[in-house]
Amino acid sequence: MNDKERKDYEAELFGNVIFSYTDEMALADGVLHDVAKLSRHDVNRVTSAVYAFLGGLENDADISKPYRELEDSARAAYNRAKDKDLVEFTYKGNRFWMMDNETGGRTIMFPEDY
Secondary structure (H helix, E strand, O other): OOHHHHHHHHHHHHOOOOOOOOHHHHHHHOOEEEOOOOOOOOEEEEEHHHHHHOOOOOOOOOOHHHHHHHHHHHHHHHHHOOOOOEEEEEEOOEEEEEEEOOOOOEEEEOHHHO
16 A cells, blocks of 8 residues: 555545644654664664663663664564564563554554554
8 A cells, every 4th residue: 555545545534634743743752762873774763662661761871782682673573574564573571563654664662652
């Protein structure tokens, strides 16, 4: 499904949008964190809960190693997945989702973050 088809489908399913929360707003609010500089694949966002899980809320914490391990788990699950739109995987005993975002990248989140 291309972007236009997806938007048409969503409009038919949900009706007119009354409020939209953009990627830019979520970054400014701290709901999402930009991890593009750490990414070796196409993941460019993690939720604040995932960022905290990785230790990112500690003062000057370097989350590059745990982030790359998480991303490697996500990528392995993506390669096995039949449905690439929403990929479910586990890392260190926790359940995660990886899904497309509006920037053309992917976001990693806990299911409860959705």
